[in-house]
Amino acid sequence: xxxxxxxxTVHRVKARTEAERRLRKREAGKDNxxxxxxxxxxxxxxLVITIGPMLxxxxxxxxxxxxxxxxxxxxxxxxxxMLNDERLHNALKVTFIYxxxxxxxxxxxxxxxxxxxxxxxxxxxxxxxxxxxxxMLGSSVAIAVLWRQMFxxxxxxxxxxxxxxxxATTGWISDPKYALSTIILLHVWTFGSxxxxxxxxxxxxxxxxxxxxxxxxARRWTMFRQITLPLLSPIIFFNLVLQIIGAFQTFxxxxxVSNGTGGPSDSTMFYTLYLYQRGFGQFxxxxxxxxxxxxVVIVAVFTAINFFASKYWVFYGD
Amino acid sequence: xAVNRRRFLIGAAGVAIGGAATSGLAACAPGSSGxxxxxxxxxxxxxxxxLALAFWGNPVRNKNTQAEVAxxxxxxxxxxxxxxxxxxxxxxxxxxxxxxxxxxxxIIQMDMAYIAEYGARGALLDLAKYGVDTAKFVExxxxxxKIDGTLVGxxxxxxxxxxxxxxxxxxxxxxxxxxxxxxxxxxxxQVAAEVASKAGVAHGVASMxxxxxxxxxxxxxNGKELFNDQGLAFDxxxxxxxxxxxxxxxxxxxIAPPQEISEESTRxxxxxxxxxxxxxxxxxxxxxxxxxxAVAADPIQMLRYPSRTGKATERKAWYxxxxxxxxxxxxxxxxxxxxxxxxxxxSPDAANIDLAERGIPANGELQQQVQSKLSKxxxxxxxxxxxxxxxxxxxxxAPPPGGGTLGSVMFRHQTDVLFGRKSTADAAKAxxxxxxxxxxx
Numbered sequence: 001x002x003x004x005x006x007x008x009t010v011h012r013v014k015a016r017t018e019a020e021r022r023l024r025k026r027e028a029g030k031d032n033x034x035x036x037x038x039x040x041x042x043x044x045x046x047l048v049i050t051i052g053p054m055l056x057x058x059x060x061x062x063x064x065x066x067x068x069x070x071x072x073x074x075x076x077x078x079x080x081x082m083l084n085d086e087r088l089h090n091a092l093k094v095t096f097i098y099x100x101x102x103x104x105x106x107x108x109x110x111x112x113x114x115x116x117x118x119x120x121x122x123x124x125x126x127x128x129x130x131x132x133x134x135x136m137l138g139s140s141v142a143i144a145v146l147w148r149q150m151f152x153x154x155x156x157x158x159x160x161x162x163x164x165x166x167x168a169t170t171g172w173i174s175d176p177k178y179a180l181s182t183i184i185l186l187h188v189w190t191f192g193s194x195x196x197x198x199x200x201x202x203x204x205x206x207x208x209x210x211x212x213x214x215x216x217x218a219r220r221w222t223m224f225r226q227i228t229l230p231l232l233s234p235i236i237f238f239n240l241v242l243q244i245i246g247a248f249q250t251f252x253x254x255x256x257v258s259n260g261t262g263g264p265s266d267s268t269m270f271y272t273l274y275l276y277q278r279g280f281g282q283f284x285x286x287x288x289x290x291x292x293x294x295x296v297v298i299v300a301v302f303t304a305i306n307f308f309a310s311k312y313w314v315f316y317g318d
Numbered sequence: 319x320a321v322n323r324r325r326f327l328i329g330a331a332g333v334a335i336g337g338a339a340t341s342g343l344a345a346c347a348p349g350s351s352g353x354x355x356x357x358x359x360x361x362x363x364x365x366x367x368x369l370a371l372a373f374w375g376n377p378v379r380n381k382n383t384q385a386e387v388a389x390x391x392x393x394x395x396x397x398x399x400x401x402x403x404x405x406x407x408x409x410x411x412x413x414x415x416x417x418x419x420x421x422x423x424x425i426i427q428m429d430m431a432y433i434a435e436y437g438a439r440g441a442l443l444d445l446a447k448y449g450v451d452t453a454k455f456v457e458x459x460x461x462x463x464k465i466d467g468t469l470v471g472x473x474x475x476x477x478x479x480x481x482x483x484x485x486x487x488x489x490x491x492x493x494x495x496x497x498x499x500x501x502x503x504x505x506x507x508q509v510a511a512e513v514a515s516k517a518g519v520a521h522g523v524a525s526m527x528x529x530x531x532x533x534x535x536x537x538x539x540n541g542k543e544l545f546n547d548q549g550l551a552f553d554x555x556x557x558x559x560x561x562x563x564x565x566x567x568x569x570x571x572x573i574a575p576p577q578e579i580s581e582e583s584t585r586x587x588x589x590x591x592x593x594x595x596x597x598x599x600x601x602x603x604x605x606x607x608x609x610x611x612a613v614a615a616d617p618i619q620m621l622r623y624p625s626r627t628g629k630a631t632e633r634k635a636w637y638x639x640x641x642x643x644x645x646x647x648x649x650x651x652x653x654x655x656x657x658x659x660x661x662x663x664x665s666p667d668a669a670n671i672d673l674a675e676r677g678i679p680a681n682g683e684l685q686q687q688v689q690s691k692l693s694k695x696x697x698x699x700x701x702x703x704x705x706x707x708x709x710x711x712x713x714x715x716a717p718p719p720g721g722g723t724l725g726s727v728m729f730r731h732q733t734d735v736l737f738g739r740k741s742t743a744d745a746a747k748a749x750x751x752x753x754x755x756x757x758x759x
Contacts, residue, residue, distance in 0.1 A: 066435075066439060066719075067414045067415070067417060067418040068414070068417050068418070068435070068436060068439040068440075068441045069439050069440070069441075148584070152581055153577055153578055153581055169575070169577070170577070171576075171577025171578070171580060171581055173581070174576075174577040174578070174580035174581035174584075175576070175577045175580070175737070176733070176737055176739070258584065259583070259584035260407065261583070261584070261726060261730075263580065263583070263584075263729075263730060263733065264577075264580040264733045264737070265730055265733045265734050265737065265739065266730060280410070280411045280414055281410075281723060282720065282723060282756065283414065283435055283719070283720075285418075
């Protein structure tokens with residue numbers, strides 16, 4: 001993309017005659033054609049793999065579609081049914097709790113570790129990889145299975161607690177009181193990708209600001225608040241937007257930890273998991289499509305709020 | 319800063335839309351995943367053409383099925399069968415998407431919980447029309463494959479709901495196995511509570527109340543059923559009776575603490591409570607005896623579930639189809655598909671390979687023929703299936719569309735009761751309401 005914009009800057013000298021202007025225009029068109037050609041693989045992918053199915057699902061959301069029989073138009077029935085679906089409301093509640101607890105916790109942890117790693121320690125690449133590792137593993141099925149074992153009633157966690165003389169028989173994933181917290185913990189633990197992004201952002205803050213501040217006698221906390229946070233705010237914002245969107249779509253961990261049931265008692269019934277159950281478990285693909293569109297609206301609203309609020313706290317250097 | 323405001327906003331918005339779209343929406347388009355082969359070409363005569371065969375299994379069943387297909391193709395060189403082995407949970411997602419995309423396999427291994435979903439929606443072939451002969455099937459084994467009077471599934475093997483017993487746990491408690499021909503639900507509770515406390519295991523009896531089979535048995539002994547052709551055949555008071563019994567068991571410590579029960583429900587067979595010696599008894603299906611004994615260190619035996627009256631002949635047992643053979647109504651080779659299924663359920667060639675892995679053969683003659691070739695566990699099962707003949711009630715109908723999830727809905731509401739979050743009356747009502755609304759759509 002940048003190569004193309006450089007090409008067009010060559011011609012930015014003002015055209016003097018009508019003929020020249022036309023020539024310029026044609027050449028610019030050629031440039032654009034090349035550009036679109038390069039974009040083609042992505043465009044085709046977007047149209048065929050994303051936009052096409054999205055439109056199809058929009059249509060399906062207005063139908064009664066069992067997957068087996070052809071879809072039947074029902075108008076807004078699916079959307080109306082969602083108003084009275086208590087399990088859906090519960091799934092929304094579970095998902096909102098998850099998003100609003102796990103995302104801030106995860107970002108704070110990621111920032112803290114990134115600050116620590118930015119202190120110019122030896123073997124930084126090693127530590128960076130070690131801390132990043134959970135992100136690679138965290139959303140995998142294997143780790144969720146491991147998690148299930150660790151937090152079982154006879155799992156590692158309870159066995160360690162018993163070493164300290166506690167009578168630990170808590171079902172961390174099988175008691176509705178604790179199951180969601182355990183999954184939140186699993187998510188917070190995968191702080192690696194925001195951490196790496198934070199680290200990159202921290203690296204870009206010029207050292208002279210800190211030098212100047214320390215000459216003026218500023219303390220570390222002041223430097224963090226007055227220099228690091230404002231200059232890092234676009235990165236924080238980026239991570240926040242990304243993590244919120246990701247958290248709304250959490251599926252794998254809940255699916256594996258609860259064995260696809262969202263249990264116990266729907267305490268880990270995430271929105272996407274319920275959508276999946278409706279679509280593939282109960283053959284109500286029309287309803288599931290309507291649910292998917294509600295999720296898009298919710299994510300869009302939250303992203304919009306985020307962008308609106310960002311005016312008040314995100315500082316762009318330019 | 320290197321991040322330019324405009325570029326950043328565009329990038330983030332793109333991520334927002336793209337991310338949200340790919341996760342949920344794209345998955346809901348018809349035919350967006352799945353794939354698989356389509357049975358195409360070929361004439362319509364029996365024993366000719368290409369067939370795709372989908373089944374879920376285990377290592378033994380995979381091997382058997384390959385051998386059966388090879389034997390069939392050798393005898394019928396004009397037929398080419400390609401297999402699509404799978405695993406139970408993902409099998410149904412794949413089958414649903416394949417069916418939606420018009421690429422359903424020609425021959426489908428079917429389960430009782432799903433047969434109506436497909437059969438009542440016209441996705442399955444009328445097998446009687448295409449040469450599947452059930453004349454030699456023993457009584458009560460044909461009807462499970464009928465939806466609205468049409469044979470859409472051929473019974474691939476008989477099993478029955480039972481209690482598996484870990485004999486070593488009973489040894490440890492210095493108790494004899496109870497007499498399962500005379501016991502009542504209360505006797506079961508007392509035995510379970512006693513063996514659990516004496517042997518120091520968490521579960522006296524495991525997986526019992528969340529089982530729709532046992533709940534069905536409990537209803538049948540009271541003259542009701544889970545389903546009839548009108549829909550749900552019991553009401554909230556019946557469900558409450560079952561839930562109350564569960565609370566009684568819980569107070570007597572005949573069942574485990576709630577978190578253990580909830581955890582048990584997510585465990586695979588090889589880690590289940592009766593296998594690892596954490597339960598004295600557990601609900602299972604009879605055909606699983608061999609698989610369970612293959613992984614259990616302790617000897618596992620089988621008991622009948624109890625009755626209300628203390629007479630086994632009044633316990634209203636039934637022969638359940640452990641699985642069925644169905645064919646897609648869209649198959650291009652209905653004759654060939656029907657011929658294969660007929661061969662599988664009626665010929666000694668197939669039965670001698672499969673033996674009782676999919677359950678005891680429904681064909682009475684084949685039952686006799688394979689008897690001597692069965693493994694020790696399979697012989698126990700075969701004898702059990704024969705022994706309970708006087709105890710059979712009418713064959714229950716397949717759950718209607720939307721009814722296949724009854725068990726999981728019930729268990730969720732029971733979990734609320736076990737954790738003390740709901741009264742049995744509220745939970746029973748919520749359970750019945752939810753199943754009813756699932757049936758409506």
